[in-house]
Amino acid sequence: MSVMFSEYQNKTVITEHYRYVGKLDNEKYQQEGLKPEAIAFLLVCLLIVAENAVVLLAIWKNKKFHVPMYYLLGNLTLSDLLAGFTYMVNIITSGVHTLNMTPVMYFLREGGVFIMLAASVISLLAIAIERHVTMVRMKPYQGNKQGRMFALIGASWVLSVFLGVLPVLGWNCLGKLGQCSTVLPLYAKSYILFCITIFSAILMSIVVLYIRIFRIVKANTQRLASVPHRKGLYRKSQKYMALLKTVTIVLGVFIACWLPLFILLLMDFFCPTGKCKVLHKADYFLGIAMINSLLNPIIYTLTSKDMRRAIIRLLCRPCLMTEDGQVKKIGMPFLDCSTTKTQTDAASHRLEGLDTTVSSGNLTPSTIKAIYPRISRT
Template sequence: MMGIMNFTHHHETHHLHFRNHSRIAGVGANDTKEKGHHSGGCYEQLFVSPEVFVILGIVSLMENILVIAAITRNKNLHSPMYFFICSLAVADMLVSVSNGFETVVITLFNNMDKNMQHFIVNVDNILDSVICSSLLASICSLLSIAVDRYFTIFYALQYHNIITVRRAVVIISCIWTACSISGVLFIIYYDSAVVIICLISIIFTMLALMASLYVHMFMLARLHMKRIAVLPGTSSVRQVTNMKGAITLTILLGVFVACWSPFFLHLIFYISCPRNPYCVCFMSHFNIYLILIMCNSVIDPLIYALRSQELRKTFKEMICCYCMGGIWDFSSSY
């Protein structure tokens, strides 16, 4: 989906799924420059160097491959929680890499003949489907992690009976199947307002559910800390652990909202007020919103994985082994 809008910045003839509608609002590739000249540049599509997309894509690729490899290598991480993290890493990796690759293809073949441009449009549609499916899978994986942590806190004794590895694999398979179908349909029927309204509704439903889960868990963590604090002779280790968990949940929700909110607002404005000058001005900065989403793909491994001591230990062993010229054995266990 990110590459969808990015394409028109480089190739004006592509009938783009979102940005081509900005032409209706009077901010097409040629019109934006003229309007921007007369209105202080607010309507001009903000340019972001393709190198930025490529660098973020490479960084995201390296980080998420490291996460996936670590979870694969360490059998102690073969649990539902880390399988959901692995699904998130795959989704984030596909989002960033596909968008970066798409930017490179468009930049290299932008000035080719019409036959080549038609080929690029087809490639772009395929990559857009991958990106859209991965975005949906990323949100679903985030929700799965939130639900997993919710059961960990509220149903600690029954957790291993409720959330099993087999059920986690089935859930992940269902997520990717549903998201892949949805991504393809979204690209095919991109010009239908109903499709975008459905997408917005799904996104905000997931956001609302995630927010309620995180707030509930955060309040529970604070309540536990207050109860533990008044108990005589209570060790401070547990208090520190609870505080760390509460802070982690706050960071997760805050970063997710910060990185995705501009994109969600862009979709809302695109449907509700495509001709309003303020909405058009906001949508003209879409490239920045793409960068924020890619940054979320880079930040996610740091939040979800690097705060795990077991993952950090595996990372260090893998990096040290690589620096020493060795090749780790993925079949090994700890």
């Protein structure tokens, strides 16, 4: 333990490892200051933080969002917001600043990226499980079971933190240069392969869950379309299918953004040290992964009418709302944020009313049986 502690405080260790994998030949580690692409990435990070902060504030200020489904979306939003901070720290402290770090500081900096990645993946899994339980098992979460949801969120963060701190706890390559990663020269290749395996297994589980849900919902949607007196239920079923597609887009964007970096890390595991020059371009692959945290708020909030209204009221209340809480008539009906409840709105809500109910997971068993009788019989 004393030997390991002394290595963690030795600043020459990072220089030794970076020289071994050939990274010191990069001008990034020879020049002071931030390069133009680094400044661009910083601006993206600021936008990530701002976007996700607005979404979290909208969820916190609206009691109608204080339901399990939005708690899970809020947890995903929180992980994206913290990811923005983590990326900023990573960019500001990279380059020549890396060579002035102690190994323990290096592990904490890079571990933050792994923690946020794990939190995002586990949050996506929790959302998929909630959808599956609600629609397939017909056991929606009730208000008195919100403690279980918070426990699930807490456990996801504990697991994410544990996964991220494994290198600082000893799973690294200090003193074992032949086992070191080229992308992360102080990380053991075995640890990186372990993380990729875990993340891939979780993503495959999510895909399996959504395929199962889609098959059931699609089959019942087609059957309801052929029944004339159930056209209203058919529209509701179509609404739920749209919500499922929205969450699936979130999953697809996550895979598209992170897949290049995953492939690069797999190459890092199989490539002998110094043989694959593309491994020295990892910053650009991480930049692509950053886009995921930028797109998530746009996808899973702006595609929801309730969330869109909440964000518009939050950001534009001084210019759109009167003192008594009414919307100013300024010729912008496309904002669709009227606070009055006309008979037309009520009829529309009755016809298309699954937007909030389904997205929050608060369907009653009777509602599910009416829409999906085939499920209830099974």
